[in-house]
Amino acid sequence: MLERLRDPFGFGRPGFERHAKDFGDLPRLDGLRVLITGASGGLGQATRSACDALGATTFDASRSSGWDLTDPARVGALAEELGEVDVLVHNAGVLPTAYQETAEGLELALALNLVATHRLTRALPAKKVIWVSSGGGLTQSLEVEPMFSPPKPYDGVVQYARTKRAEIVLAKLWARERPNSCFSAMHPGWADTPGVSSSLPTFHKLTKGVLRTPEQGADTIVWLCGAQVETGKFWFDRSQADALPLPGVRSAAADEAALWARLESLL
Numbered sequence: 001m002l003e004r005l006r007d008p009f010g011f012g013r014p015g016f017e018r019h020a021k022d023f024g025d026l027p028r029l030d031g032l033r034v035l036i037t038g039a040s041g042g043l044g045q046a047t048r049s050a051c052d053a054l055g056a057t058t059f060d061a062s063r064s065s066g067w068d069l070t071d072p073a074r075v076g077a078l079a080e081e082l083g084e085v086d087v088l089v090h091n092a093g094v095l096p097t098a099y100q101e102t103a104e105g106l107e108l109a110l111a112l113n114l115v116a117t118h119r120l121t122r123a124l125p126a127k128k129v130i131w132v133s134s135g136g137g138l139t140q141s142l143e144v145e146p147m148f149s150p151p152k153p154y155d156g157v158v159q160y161a162r163t164k165r166a167e168i169v170l171a172k173l174w175a176r177e178r179p180n181s182c183f184s185a186m187h188p189g190w191a192d193t194p195g196v197s198s199s200l201p202t203f204h205k206l207t208k209g210v211l212r213t214p215e216q217g218a219d220t221i222v223w224l225c226g227a228q229v230e231t232g233k234f235w236f237d238r239s240q241a242d243a244l245p246l247p248g249v250r251s252a253a254a255d256e257a258a259l260w261a262r263l264e265s266l267l
């Protein structure tokens with residue numbers, strides 16, 4: 001009862017432990033080449049370690065390993081170097097605490113969380129593509145123009161959530177574009193990572209006792225790397241989840257088409 005009060009959405013560790021009672025073994029990944037963006041820390045690093053242990057050959061794309069994904073030239077070079085992979089995990093993400101712009105003139109969260117993932121999906125053939133979205137994305141309707149031109153004063157939490165909503169939509173749109181590959185978006189819950197403690201220090205302080213470990217947050221990412229699932233869906237704790245659970249939150253077809261057109265225009 002107390003746990004339900006401390007973790008009302010099941011996004012924390014108590015929720016994971018409850019849901020994990022129904023989990024089987026993770027699928028083996030022998031022979032698979034898996035690229036995980038942002039695998040130098042946090043959830044990406046935990047995902048990479050788990051994939052390695054399950055037999056995959058893994059690659060990291062982060063600034064620490066020389067790949068700033070907000071630079072379109074580095075995205076192209078990365079795709080050229082790897083040629084193709086079996087699984088592409090779009091994990092690198094940022095929640096900026098203040099407005100920042102890339103050299104290309106895009107707001108930082110938009111550039112890394114969304115535009116870079118679209119470019120890399122286009123440039124690097126993969127049988128499976130996974131977007132690590134966020135529960136925050138569920139709070140926002142898909143709104144393309146405010147995401148590309150964030151209103152002032154800048155609110156990094158809202159901007160981040162808009163990009164995370166758009167990631168869920170993008171998995172669906174890519175599933176239509178490439179019916180022979182599998183595209184998924186997922187929500188890792190709330191995990192204790194460097195990103196959470198630096199971008200959301202108050203949230204981190206208040207929830208620290210119930211946050212998931214990075215390994216628990218990474219579990220569904222790793223599961224999706226090996227599981228046979230329906231393309232274009234949204235996942236949480238190894239189950240398909242409702243991407244529009246809140247009243248009044250929408251993802252209109254016209255906005256989805258506008259999102260695709262904006263991203264394609266940036267290729």
Ligand SMILES: NC(=O)c1ccc[n+]([C@@H]2O[C@H](COP(=O)([O-])OP(=O)(O)OC[C@H]3O[C@@H](n4cnc5c(N)ncnc54)[C@H](OP(=O)(O)O)[C@@H]3O)[C@@H](O)[C@H]2O)c1
Nearest residue numbers: 038040041042043062063064069092093134190191193195
């Ligand atoms: N932790 C949570 O509770 C939580 C909840 C919901 C969703 N998520 C999502 O899960 C993903 C991982 O989150 P996290 O908490 O593990 O974040 P994190 O601790 O901040 O790690 C982010 C990773 O992204 C890399 N990165 C940052 N900027 C980059 C760039 N320009 N190019 C390439 N890589 C870059 C970082 O490595 P370098 O610094 O070396 O570049 C790092 O490896 C994010 O997409 C986040 O939105 C996390």
